[in-house]
Amino acid sequence: MSDTTRDTETADAAGEWRHWHEQREAAVASSYGPLSLTGTHWLADHPGGRLPDLPGEWREDGDELVLTAGAEDGITVDGEPFTGTVRLGADHAPIHESRVESAGRRIVVMRREGLWAVRDFDPGAAARRAFRGIEATPYDPRWVVPGVYRPYEEERSVRVANADGKERGLGLSGQLVFELDGRVHTLQVAVEADGTLWAVFADATSGDSTFRFRFLRPAAPAEDGSVTVDLNRALLPPCAFVDHFICPFPPPGNTLELAVEAGERRVLTA
Numbered sequence: 478m479s480d481t482t483r484d485t486e487t488a489d490a491a492g493e494w495r496h497w498h499e500q501r502e503a504a505v506a507s508s509y510g511p512l513s514l515t516g517t518h519w520l521a522d523h524p525g526g527r528l529p530d531l532p533g534e535w536r537e538d539g540d541e542l543v544l545t546a547g548a549e550d551g552i553t554v555d556g557e558p559f560t561g562t563v564r565l566g567a568d569h570a571p572i573h574e575s576r577v578e579s580a581g582r583r584i585v586v587m588r589r590e591g592l593w594a595v596r597d598f599d600p601g602a603a604a605r606r607a608f609r610g611i612e613a614t615p616y617d618p619r620w621v622v623p624g625v626y627r628p629y630e631e632e633r634s635v636r637v638a639n640a641d642g643k644e645r646g647l648g649l650s651g652q653l654v655f656e657l658d659g660r661v662h663t664l665q666v667a668v669e670a671d672g673t674l675w676a677v678f679a680d681a682t683s684g685d686s687t688f689r690f691r692f693l694r695p696a697a698p699a700e701d702g703s704v705t706v707d708l709n710r711a712l713l714p715p716c717a718f719v720d721h722f723i724c725p726f727p728p729p730g731n732t733l734e735l736a737v738e739a740g741e742r743r744v745l746t747a
Contacts, residue, residue, distance in 0.1 A: 487618050494616035494709055501712075501741075502611055509572035509583055509598045511718040512605040516597045517587075517641075528595055532579050537593050541566060542586050544577065553578045572598050589723070590645055596721070604719050609745040611713065620708040620739040624655030626666070626674060626698040640716040640724045647677075647725045653695065655706045658735060664693070665728050672697030674704065677714070677727045681736035688717045688743055690727050711740025718744055 504510055518528040520542070526534040532550035536543045541564045546552045552559045555576055567588045568575045575598075577584040583598040628651035637647045650668040653676060654661065664676040676693040683689050692712040698704040715722035 491616040498613055506608055508600040511715045512608050513598045513600050513602045514596060514719050514721045515599045515602050517721045518595050520593045531597055535595055542593050551579055607746040609747055612742045612745055614739050616709050617739060622655050622657055622706050624653055624704050624706040626702045626704050627652045627654060635728050637728050638726045640722060647728055662733055664731050677725055678731045678733060679727045680733040688713050708737050708739040713741045
């Protein structure tokens with residue numbers, strides 16, 4: 478490959494990275510992006526059914542959540558004004574398509590390890606108003622290397638601490654193996670529904686010049702397991718933006734010994 482061709486490919490990749498970064502900042506700052514989350518309320522902590530700053534009464538009933546509301550609560554369900562009782566499952570659609578809304582706030586139902594919670598996404602959140610961008614290291618081709626995905630015979634689950642101080646299970650499907658700076662590195666990863674990979678990792682910069690851990694989301698591996706590892710696209714986890722997310726910490730073995738001076742580093746605020 479000629480130097481001219483290499484320079485052109487690097488310039489193209491850098492341009493794609495800048496576009497990705499701009500889209501990422503726009504998504505984070507959107508009306509129902511992570512900055513708009515103002516609370517995650519576990520029903521087990523509120524047996525009376527009233528959740529802080531949320532209208533209606535919320536109760537568990539087996540595999541469903543039951544919401545009871547009056548006209549004074551100002552709730553809509555599926556876009557229609559709602560009074561009475563409705564049974565809800567966990568929301569899996571994008572936040573702006575969740576079933577329950579109140580005064581422009583999206584009220585999202587979630588379930589983790591059999592426990593129900595309700596999240597409040599408010600476009601007027603203080604964190605969203607204060608957001609000024611994501612500090613990120615400019616694109617550098619040295620952080621793009623070939624890797625291989627090696628699936629486990631059976632999916633595993635390990636207990637890891639979460640950002641809210643509780644331990645939860647983290648499902649892992651295999652290992653992502655790659656070489657960088659003359660050393661072989663391994664990350665335990667999960668496989669998402671669309672086939673892409675997801676890793677929670679830390680490195681020598683974590684908690685110093687970058688957030689205490691980050692996410693990596695490589696594309697789906699090819700049939701032979703090959704996959705491109707691009708650390709320029711290391712992501713801040715949702716809990717870097719607001720404290721109400723319950724992000725998992727890196728599982729054992731997912732702290733890289735090298736300093737990953739690439740990708741997103743920290744949130745910029747006013």
